[in-house]
Amino acid sequence: xxxxxxxxxxxxxxxxxxxxxxxxxxxxxxxxxxxxxxxxxxxxxxxxxxxxxxxxxxxxxxxxxxxxxxxxxxxxxxxxxxxxxxxxxxxxxxxxxxxxxxxxxxxxxxxxxxxxxxxxxxxxxx
Numbered sequence: 560x561x562x563x564x565x566x567x568x569x570x571x572x573x574x575x576x577x578x579x580x581x582x583x584x585x586x587x588x589x590x591x592x593x594x595x596x597x598x599x600x601x602x603x604x605x606x607x608x609x610x611x612x613x614x615x616x617x618x619x620x621x622x623x624x625x626x627x628x629x630x631x632x633x634x635x636x637x638x639x640x641x642x643x644x645x646x647x648x649x650x651x652x653x654x655x656x657x658x659x660x661x662x663x664x665x666x667x668x669x670x671x672x673x674x675x676x677x678x679x680x681x682x683x684x685x
Contacts, residue, residue, distance in 0.1 A: 561586040561674050563654045568679030575644050575683070581637040581654030581676060589632040592661045594672060595639045597650035597681075604653070606667025608639060612659060617666040621647075644683045651678040 567579040579595065594609035608628035609617045616628055627640040637654055655672035665671050 561588065561591060561656050563656060563674060563676035565652065565654045565676045565679040568652060568681045570682040570684065571644055573645055573683055573685050576640070576642045577644065577681060579639040579641065579652055579654075579679060579681070581639075583635045583637065583654075583656065586658070588635040591656045591658055592666065592671075593628075593630055593637045594655045594666060595628060595637075596653045596655055596669060596672075597648075598653070598678075599650040602650075604669055606669065607652070609661075609666035610637070611661055611663065611666060615663055615666075617663060619667060641681070644681075646683050646685045649681060649683050651680050653678045 561583050562585045564582045592611045595607045596604050597607050598604040607619050608626050610628050610630050625643045629638045654676040656674040657672045
């Protein structure tokens with residue numbers, strides 16, 4: 560099991576940028592598939608971006624070309640660079656992990672992940 564702690568959430572204006580980080584500890588991080596999910600009030604938690612243990616990435620259509628996910632296996636850190644933020648990006652953002660690889664098509668499925676952080680709030684105002 561891996562422990563996950565998110566940081567970097569903030570309040571920004573539309574068009575701005577934020578960089579979220581997820582610090583992981585307690586396991587062989589390099590062998591994990593990782594992802595960012597988000598949940599807005601009254602909505603289901605949805606996958607935003609994911610990176611498999613093999614380095615392959617996947618993005619939700621709503622964030623493609625605006626968000627970028629990366630994983631540093633030496634620092635045990637997962638990062639989500641968010642650019643051109645929109646009010647609809649407002650949500651609690653969660654880091655998630657699971658040991659081993661995933662089919663690329665499953666990378667953004669919530670049920671695939673066993674470990675979750677507590678979340679960091681992102682608020683985008685118009």
